[in-house]
Amino acid sequence: MEKADNGKNFTLEIINQDWLGNEPEQFDLCSHGQLVLTIGGEIILDGRETYGLSESALALLRTLTSDHNPDSPLAEKLIFHGCGTVLMQSCPIGVDWTVSHQGDQVSLGEIKRWDWPDENRPTCFPGLQVSLPQDVYRKVIMSFAKQVRQFFQGKEKTLIDEAERLAYQKFWQEFNQRCDEQ
Numbered sequence: 514m515e516k517a518d519n520g521k522n523f524t525l526e527i528i529n530q531d532w533l534g535n536e537p538e539q540f541d542l543c544s545h546g547q548l549v550l551t552i553g554g555e556i557i558l559d560g561r562e563t564y565g566l567s568e569s570a571l572a573l574l575r576t577l578t579s580d581h582n583p584d585s586p587l588a589e590k591l592i593f594h595g596c597g598t599v600l601m602q603s604c605p606i607g608v609d610w611t612v613s614h615q616g617d618q619v620s621l622g623e624i625k626r627w628d629w630p631d632e633n634r635p636t637c638f639p640g641l642q643v644s645l646p647q648d649v650y651r652k653v654i655m656s657f658a659k660q661v662r663q664f665f666q667g668k669e670k671t672l673i674d675e676a677e678r679l680a681y682q683k684f685w686q687e688f689n690q691r692c693d694e695q
Contacts, residue, residue, distance in 0.1 A: 521554055522551075522554065522645050523552055523645055524550070524653065525549075525550050525656075526549045526560075527546055527547075527660050527661075528549060528560040530660065530664050533545045542677075543567045544565075544567045544665065545566060547563060547564070548560060548569075548592070553643040555638060557626060558626070563595065566661050567661050568684075569592045569593050570661040570662075571684065571687065571691070572588035572591045572592075573654045574654060576591065577655075580611075580612055580614055581611060582612075582623075591608060594606035605629075605631065605632045606627050606629065607626075607627055609624075610622060617647045618645065622642035623642075624641055655692070658692055
């Protein structure tokens, strides 16, 4: 059953954002933290687990201009567990859903959450599908992405080799370009 937008059909809130574990911040290339995610009024993430915020933000930014589905994915998942760094290759833990653009509306559906590293046993939310105005969807994603980008402002990173430097540079080039286009 598809729910119309009531202002609460899609929310994404950062509870906290930090660097992972005991690693010195200059070596951690991704921010991590707890999220509350609701779709169609149902709580998908309740803020108890840690996810990779910066890589999730880039995946979500991609959905502002393109559809995302299993046949044509824009990323492995839309919410990453956070162990894949800027390469956006994560362990199977995370959250994914479809994003479909129809005119000035965006539909979200096929929501799945993997709480453990078994790709064959997701928690599914059958029948949960939402349609909301494109501008509402964009506002939620941009607010999330801007909080992530602000967290990185002025942070110097130590990169171990040329490949890591290029991956980090490519990640932020795409991230900033997508943010600035909105």
